[in-house]
Amino acid sequence: MNQQTLNGILIDxxxxxxxxxxxxxxxxxxxxxxxxxxxxxxxxxxxxxxxWRFSGNNLQRARTAMRLQRDLDINLAGVALALDxxxxxxxxxxxxxxxxxxxxxx
Amino acid sequence: MDYKDYYKIMGVEKDASQxxxxxxxxxxxxxxxxxxxxxxxxxxxxxxxxxxxxxxxxPEKRAAYDQLGANWKAGQDFNPPxxxxxxxxxxxxxxxxxxxxxxxxxxxxxxxxxxxxxxxxQQQGGYSARGEDHHAKVLIDLEDAYQxxxxxxxxQAPELDSQGHVVTKQRxxxxxxxxxVKQGQRIRLTGQGSAGMGNAPAGDLYLEIEFxxxxxxxxxxxxxxxxxxxxxWEAALGATVKVPTPAGPVDLTIAKGTTTGxxxxxxxxxxxxxxxxxxxxxxxxxxxxxxxxxxxxxxxKMEQEMAYNPRSKLGV
Numbered sequence: 001m002n003q004q005t006l007n008g009i010l011i012d013x014x015x016x017x018x019x020x021x022x023x024x025x026x027x028x029x030x031x032x033x034x035x036x037x038x039x040x041x042x043x044x045x046x047x048x049x050x051x052w053r054f055s056g057n058n059l060q061r062a063r064t065a066m067r068l069q070r071d072l073d074i075n076l077a078g079v080a081l082a083l084d085x086x087x088x089x090x091x092x093x094x095x096x097x098x099x100x101x102x103x104x105x106x
Numbered sequence: 107m108d109y110k111d112y113y114k115i116m117g118v119e120k121d122a123s124q125x126x127x128x129x130x131x132x133x134x135x136x137x138x139x140x141x142x143x144x145x146x147x148x149x150x151x152x153x154x155x156x157x158x159x160x161x162x163x164x165p166e167k168r169a170a171y172d173q174l175g176a177n178w179k180a181g182q183d184f185n186p187p188x189x190x191x192x193x194x195x196x197x198x199x200x201x202x203x204x205x206x207x208x209x210x211x212x213x214x215x216x217x218x219x220x221x222x223x224x225x226x227x228q229q230q231g232g233y234s235a236r237g238e239d240h241h242a243k244v245l246i247d248l249e250d251a252y253q254x255x256x257x258x259x260x261x262q263a264p265e266l267d268s269q270g271h272v273v274t275k276q277r278x279x280x281x282x283x284x285x286x287v288k289q290g291q292r293i294r295l296t297g298q299g300s301a302g303m304g305n306a307p308a309g310d311l312y313l314e315i316e317f318x319x320x321x322x323x324x325x326x327x328x329x330x331x332x333x334x335x336x337x338x339w340e341a342a343l344g345a346t347v348k349v350p351t352p353a354g355p356v357d358l359t360i361a362k363g364t365t366t367g368x369x370x371x372x373x374x375x376x377x378x379x380x381x382x383x384x385x386x387x388x389x390x391x392x393x394x395x396x397x398x399x400x401x402x403x404x405x406x407k408m409e410q411e412m413a414y415n416p417r418s419k420l421g422v
Contacts, residue, residue, distance in 0.1 A: 004280065005281070006280060006298070007282045008282065008313065010284050010292075011312070012379075014380075024310070027238055056292070059312075064141045067139075067141055068142075071135055071156075072135055072136055082142070
C-alpha cells in the first residue's frame, strides 16, 4: 500500500522526449525508433539524431506501432501505412459523429 | 474452469492444416486487434484468438489438446484428467506477445504458466540494468479533466519471486490527475516501473488516460460536444437558457431563428489547457407533443395563421 499521492508528468504535445526517453518508454532498441523515423511514422524536431525531440503524441504512435508489429507481424512500412490510415479513420469518424449528432434531430 | 474450443474460436475444422490455422489467425488478429478494431469486446476477442493460436500453432500442444477428446463442449466445466499430458514432450517454445496473465485458467492448466514467462522483455536493449518501464490505463471522468483529481488505482503486474516463479503482485497508487488531460495522453510516474538491478534506477510507469463514456457529453480531442434540446419558440424567437457544462451550468443565449444543423461555440469551455478546447452546443429542436385539446388547438392555429410550406423548394 502506498498512501502518498504521486504527482506525474503529463506527456502532451508540449512535452519533449529524447530518443533515449522514447526507447525506454517502449522498451525498444534505438535502431527500431530510428527506422520508424525513416519510415516517416514518427516525426522528431531537430536535424541530428542527438538533438531529436519527439512531441508527446509520438509515444502513443510508437507504442501502437510496437503492438501492430508484434501482434500482426507486419513490417515497418506496413506499420507506418496502418498508422496513417488509423489517423485518417479517426478524423473521418470524428467528423461523421458530428453529422450524426445533427441527424438525431431530424 | 471452462473448457475452451480452440477450433471454434479460430473458425476452423478440427482437421485444419497448420497453414489454414495460420491464415485464420492472421485474419482474426487483424480484425480484432485493439489498436485497429472499434468493437467494444475487441481486446477480449483478440486475447482469445491469440490463446487459441498459441495452442494450435505448435504441433506438440495441438496434439496434446486434441487428445483431450472431441466430446468437450465450449464452456463446459473442465478439469484436466490425471496424467493427461503423459507421453508428450514440450520443448517449451515461448509464447509470442502477451504476458502469462493474458492466458485463461484453461490454457494454464494445460500448458502451465511457464510458457508465458519465457521471452517477455527480450526486446529491450539489455545494455543497462535500469528497471523496465510499465504501462497501464486509468479510467477517469470528463469532470476530472476540468478540475484535476486524485485517483486511486490498483495495478497487477506479474513479477518473479525469489524462487523464480511468476506471481501476480498487486499494489495501489494514489495518483494526481492534472487538469487538462486528454484521451490517450500519458502521465509519467518516475521510478514506479520495475525495480532496477543493483544500484540502477527503477523504470517509469506510464498511465494512459481514458475517459469513461459520459451520459451527456462527447469528447473529441480537447473539444466537448453537448446536444441541447430547445423548444420551437426558443429557436424561433431567441431565448436565454441554462446549459450544463462540465465546469458547472452557464446561461446561453439562443439566437432567434436558430435552426437544426448549427452548433454554438462556447469559447474555451472545453478541456482546459494552452490553448483550451471549446464546448460546442448542438441545438436540437424538439416538438411539444399534441397530447391535449389545448395543444392540438395551438398547432391548428399555427397551421391556419402561419402559411408555412417547408417543402416549397421541392417543387411539389
